[in-house]
Amino acid sequence: MNKIKTKLKFREIKTRLENVLAENEDWLCELALKIHQEPEISFNEYKTSDLLVCQLLNNGFKVKTRLAGLPTAFLGISRKDKSHPAIGFLAEMDALSGLGHACGHNLIAVSSLGASIVLRKAFPSLKGSIELIGCPAEERGGGKVIMNNAGVFDHLDFAMLIHPSNRTEIYKLSLALVEIELVFIGKSSHASAAPEKGINALDALVQTFNSVNSLRSRLSGHSRINGIITDGGKAPNIIPDRARAEFWVRDESLDRALEYAEMVANSARASALAIGAKARVKIRQELAYAPFVPNRTAGAVLWEIYERIGIKLEQGDEKAEMGSTDLGNLSWRVPALHPTIAITPGREVAPHSVEFARASASKQGLEAMKKAILAMALMGYRVMTDSNLRKKMKAELREKRKLK
Numbered sequence: 532m533n534k535i536k537t538k539l540k541f542r543e544i545k546t547r548l549e550n551v552l553a554e555n556e557d558w559l560c561e562l563a564l565k566i567h568q569e570p571e572i573s574f575n576e577y578k579t580s581d582l583l584v585c586q587l588l589n590n591g592f593k594v595k596t597r598l599a600g601l602p603t604a605f606l607g608i609s610r611k612d613k614s615h616p617a618i619g620f621l622a623e624m625d626a627l628s629g630l631g632h633a634c635g636h637n638l639i640a641v642s643s644l645g646a647s648i649v650l651r652k653a654f655p656s657l658k659g660s661i662e663l664i665g666c667p668a669e670e671r672g673g674g675k676v677i678m679n680n681a682g683v684f685d686h687l688d689f690a691m692l693i694h695p696s697n698r699t700e701i702y703k704l705s706l707a708l709v710e711i712e713l714v715f716i717g718k719s720s721h722a723s724a725a726p727e728k729g730i731n732a733l734d735a736l737v738q739t740f741n742s743v744n745s746l747r748s749r750l751s752g753h754s755r756i757n758g759i760i761t762d763g764g765k766a767p768n769i770i771p772d773r774a775r776a777e778f779w780v781r782d783e784s785l786d787r788a789l790e791y792a793e794m795v796a797n798s799a800r801a802s803a804l805a806i807g808a809k810a811r812v813k814i815r816q817e818l819a820y821a822p823f824v825p826n827r828t829a830g831a832v833l834w835e836i837y838e839r840i841g842i843k844l845e846q847g848d849e850k851a852e853m854g855s856t857d858l859g860n861l862s863w864r865v866p867a868l869h870p871t872i873a874i875t876p877g878r879e880v881a882p883h884s885v886e887f888a889r890a891s892a893s894k895q896g897l898e899a900m901k902k903a904i905l906a907m908a909l910m911g912y913r914v915m916t917d918s919n920l921r922k923k924m925k926a927e928l929r930e931k932r933k934l935k
Contacts, residue, residue, distance in 0.1 A: 541839060544909065544912055545839075545840065545905070545909065547653040547654070548649055548650070548653045548905055548908045548909065548912075549905065550653070551649045551652045551653040552645070552649050552901065552904055552905060552908075555645065555648065555649065555652075556645075556901055559641055559644070559645045559900075559901075559904070560641075560897045560900070560901075562582060562586065562641050562644075563637050563638055563640075563641040563892075563896075563897060563900060564637075564892055564897075565582065566578075566579050566582065566624075566632070566637040566640060566641065567631070567632050567637040567891055567892040568892075570626030570627075570631040570632050570637075571624070571625065571626055572625055572626055572627070572628050572670070573625040573667065573668035573669075573670050573671050573672045573674070574601070574602075574603065574625075574667055574668045574672055574674070575603070575625075576603040576624040576625050576665075576667050576668075577602070577603055579603070579624040579637075579640060580596075580602075580603040580604075580605060580624060580665055580667070583605070583607075583622060583624070583640060583644055583663070583665055584596065584605055584607070584665070586644060586648070587607035587644070587647075587648075587663060590609075590648045590651075590652070591609060591651075592607040592608060592609045592647070592648075592651075592663070593607070593608050593609075593610075594606065594607045594608075595608075598664075598665075598678055598681070598683050599677050599678045599680075599681035599683055600677075600681075601667055601668075601674060601677060601678070603624065603665065603667040604664075604665055604666065604667050604674060604678060604683075605664075605665040606662060606663075606664055606665070606683070607647065607662065607663040607664075607665075608660055608661070608662050609647070609651045609660070609661045609662075610659070610660045610661075611655070611656060611657060611658050611659065612658045612659075613658060613659060614659070614660050614686070615659055615660070615686075615688060616658075616659040616660070616688045616689075616914065616915045616918075616921060617659060617660040617662060617686055617687050617688050618659070618660070618661060618662065618687065618688060618689045618690070618691075618911045618914050618915060619662045619663075619664050619684065619687045619689070619690040619691075619865075620643035620644075620646050620647050620661075620662065620663050620664070620690075620691065620692065620907060620911070621639075621643055621664050621666050621675075621690055621691065621692040621858065622639065622640040622641075622643040622644060622663055622664065622665045622666060622692070623636045623639045623640060623666050623669045623692065624636055624640050624665060624666065624667055625667060625668055625669060625670050625674075626670075627670055627883060630883065630884070630885065630888055631888045632888055632891045632892070633882065633883050633884055633885065633887045633888035633891070634670065634695070634882050634883060634887070634891075635694065635695030635696075635874060635882070635887070635890075635891040635896070636669070636670075637891055637892070638695045638874070638891055638896055638897075638899070638900045638903070639692050639693070639694060639695065640665075641900060642692070642693055642900045642903040642904050642907065643663055643692055643907070644663055645900075645901075645904035645908075646903075646904050646907035646908045646911060647661050647662070647663040649904060649905075649908045650907075650908040650911045650912060653908070654912065657912070657915055657916070658915070659915050661911065661915075662687070664678075664683070664684070664690075666678065666857075668857075669856060669857050669858075671710075672818070673818040673819075673820060673857045673860075674857060675857040675858055675860065675861055676817075676818050676819070676820065676857045676860050677818070679857075679860045679861050679864060680817070680860075684861050684864060684865050685864065685865075687865045688865075688866070688914065688921050688924075688925075689826075689829065689865065689866050689867070689911075689914045689921070689924065690858075690861060690865050690866070690867045690868075691829075691833075691867060691868040691869070691870075691907060691910065692858070692869065692907075693870050693871070693872050693903040693906065693907060694869060694870070694871045694872070695871070695872060695873075695874040695882075695887075695890075695891060695896065695899065695900075696871035696872065696873060696874070696882060697873055697874075697875045697877070697878045697879075697880050697881060697882070697887075698845050698847065698871060698873055698878055699837070699842060699843060699844055699845050699870075699871060699872050699873045700844065700845060700846045700847060700849075700870060700871050701825075701830045701833055701834050701837065701844065701846060701868070701870045702825050702827075702830060702846065702849045702870070703823075703825075703849060703853070703869065703870075703871060704783075704822065704823060704825070704849045704850050704853055705820075705822055705823040705853055705854060705855050705856050705858075705859055705869075706753060706755065706781040706782060706783060706788075706820075706822060706853050706854065706855045707781060707782055707783070707784060707785035707787075707788040707819065707820055707821055707822045707855070707859070708779055708780070708781050708788065708819065708820040708855035709779070709780045709781075709785075709788045709789055709791075709792040709814060709815065709816065709819045709820075710777065710778075710779055710814075710815040710818060710819075711777070711778040711779075711780065711792050711795055711796065711812070711813065711814050711815070712775070712776075712777055712812070712813040712815070713736070713739065713775065713776045713777075713778065713795075713796075713799045713810065713811070713812055713813075714773070714774075714775045714810070714811040715732035715733075715735045715736050715773065715774045715775070715799070715802075715803055715808050715809070715810055715811075716732060716772065716773060716808060716809040716810075716811065717729065717730035717731055717732035717733075717734075717735070717770070717771060717772045717773070717774075717806075717807075717808040717809075718730040718770070718772050719769055719770050719771070719772035720769075720770045721768065721769070721770075722767065722768045722769055722770050723768060726770060729770030729772070730770070730772070730806060730807050730808050731770050731771055731806065731808075732764075732771045732772055732773050732774040732808050733763050733764050733771040733774040734806055734808075735774065735799075735802045735803045735805070735806055735808045735810065736760060736763070736774040736775075736776055736802070738802035738805065738806075739776070739795075739798050739799045739802045740758065740776075742798035742801070742802060743756055743758065743778070743795055743798055746791070746794055746795075746798070749794075750782075750791065751782065751783070751787065753781075753782065753783050753850065753853060754780075754781065754782045754783075754787070754788075754791060755779075755780070755781040755782075756778060756779075756780050756781075756791060756795065757778065757779050758776055758777060758778035758779070758795075759776065759777055760774070760775070760776050761775045761776060761777055762774055762775035778792075778795050780792045780795060781855055783822055783850075784822070785819060785821050785822065788819070789814070789816065789819070792814045793814065796812040796814060799812055800812065820855045820856065820857050820859050820860065821859040821860045821862075821863055822859050823856055823858055823859040823862050823867075823869055824859070824862045824863060824867075824928075824931055825862070825867070825868055825869065826862070826866040826867055826868060826924050826927055826928060827927065828866070828920070828923045828924045828927045829866055829867075829868050829910075829914070829920075829924050830868055830870075832910065832913055832914075832920065833868060833870060833906065833910050836906050836909045836910055836913075837870075837906060840902065840905055840906060840909070841902075842872065842902055842906060845873070854882075856869065863928075863931075863932065863935070865928075866924035866925060866927070866928050868910075872899045872902065872903050872906075873899065874887075874890045874891065874893065874895055874896040874899045874900075875887065875890045875895070876895065
């Protein structure tokens with residue numbers, strides 16, 4: 532099928548997918564709830580990974596585990612006749628520390644799993660590879676960055692997931708992100724009897740925060756610098772000989788984010804020097820998230836699919852409320868989409884909140900997940916059967932790389 536030309540043809544495809552989804556939706560919903568009940572943080576998604584792998588094996592997929600050396604990363608493949616076209620549905624799995632699945636990754640994991648299985652069962656003779664790729668540590672640590680650097684996605688013709696949100700959109704841009712670790716080393720002493728004999732590492736850290744605050748006037752409109760203290764000392768009666776902080780720097784440009792990260796590092800070094808402490812600085816450039824670039828050729832097709840299956844779009848400003856995703860790096864290598872689907876009754880409930888975690892296990896959340904499965908399966912079918920579309924998607928990405 533070169534295009535979804537007629538309503539009849541589209542209806543035939545949609546009906547076959549809907550029928551298979553109906554046969555499998557009960558266990559898919561149960562799986563999403565089970566993952567929600569046992570949230571696992573970045574790089575520790577062992578139970579979630581095992582659950583997804585088990586379902587892939589039960590449904591005839593071949594599975595490779597420990598991708599790129601990551602214990603919870605995996606690749607499930609169902610191949611017919613040849614390896615291409617190859618489409619990848621991405622299963623993010625990690626939860627947020629203290630909040631559980633407040634970003635809806637339980638729904639992402641199962642919707643991508645469901646799309647893979649439903650598409651293959653509905654169209655067993657569909658030539659090419661349908662792949663589910665288990666992606667750990669999206670929230671922090673950059674699992675897809677590590678996998679991208681290892682070439683895990685290089686063979687794909689297209690990759691996507693549908694992200695739960697408080698708004699349904701095809702396009703949402705993201706910011707580049709650079710992580711920084713700061714460790715200050717001082718000298719301990721009795722905080723009351725002999726404070727002058729110590730070197731207060733926490734003072735250097737606090738001064739760093741003050742210096743970073745003074746940098747904000749130099750930031751561009753969408754730049755962000757956020758930090759937390761992870762170690763501030765052992766007790767109030769001991770001069771802290773060690774203090775630690777983590778900063779995340781974001782910007783629309785990865786180069787600017789790295790520039791701002793170096794400014795944070797210089798602030799730390801200067802603050803340590805001022806009181807005689809030492810500063811150990813790690814700018815994790817190798818794990819930096821690139822800004823996400825949506826493939827608009829693919830997006831136009833998905834837009835039509837959303838509308839034709841009754842998913843109401845609320846496309847807004849693509850730069851509004853931008854976060855960061857490690858899918859950004861992948862999107863510069865393979866045509867990719869990262870659309871959203873609303874799982875909350877209104878936009879006042881924001882991701883990364885207790886309320887959003889509840890929505891990720893709600894009836895509305897599960898209904899949105901089923902719609903996402905159908906939309907992704909339709910998109911997968913279209914990409915796999917339309918060579919002209921694949922050529923246009925790749926041509927668009929090549930042009931964007933030239934302008935980067």
